[in-house]
Amino acid sequence: MSETNEMTLIASKGTLDWAYPPLILASTGIAMGKEVSVFCTFYGLNLLLKDLSHLRISPQGNPDMPMKMPFGPKWFQGINFGPKIPNIMWNIPGLELFATSMMKKTMKNNGIATIEELREICIEMGVKFIACEMTIGMFGFAREDFIEGIEFAGAATYLDVAHTSNQDLFI
């Protein structure tokens, strides 16, 4: 064990899949007795919006994403459609939503918490969320778009918090 027990994270991505790593690490970190701060910037601001229902996965340009169906017989569920589907297919309107709903179903089948649940636990356990003021302005968000109890600040605040942290991750 080290002298300080702080963890700081930068959450910079806002798709449904990439919303998981910062929230999983933040909640687990605080469960393991760390002080945890998450600086949400650029698309990572999505994690702090009141409404999370718009979060999607993006198979477009993401050829490594395994795609297995969460229903049907076992042999069918075993097929990885990911590499079989030409990337151009994902331009078809609605397919991204379909892929997102399949991903959500797969997560549910595997007992994986929803982003809403994980975020709620993070807040309940005392994770500090800092929303990047600059990107809020840039994307035209209003403070009312975000959940209660978060801090609004800039890079200097983050660096000040991260200064004493002994685990600092960029996601």
Place this chain on the structure above:
Amino acid sequence: MSHQTLDMCGYNCPMPILKTKQALAKMNTKETIKVTCTDKGSKKDFVAFCNQLGHTLVSQKDEGNKFIFYIEKN
């Protein structure tokens, strides 16, 4: 021996750890909790969790596809 129980079967990482932490917070020192789960990663995760927080992992065993942990609160 009476102890608290927590059934996290079917829940995946990090929920077993998070719920265990929340349950431990409501317990007194030296009390024990029995956690049952199916998350394969939990076998190593609970060792790390107890190690970080100073709780005692009294015992751990496998029963079929279930993993059972007895944790004594520090």
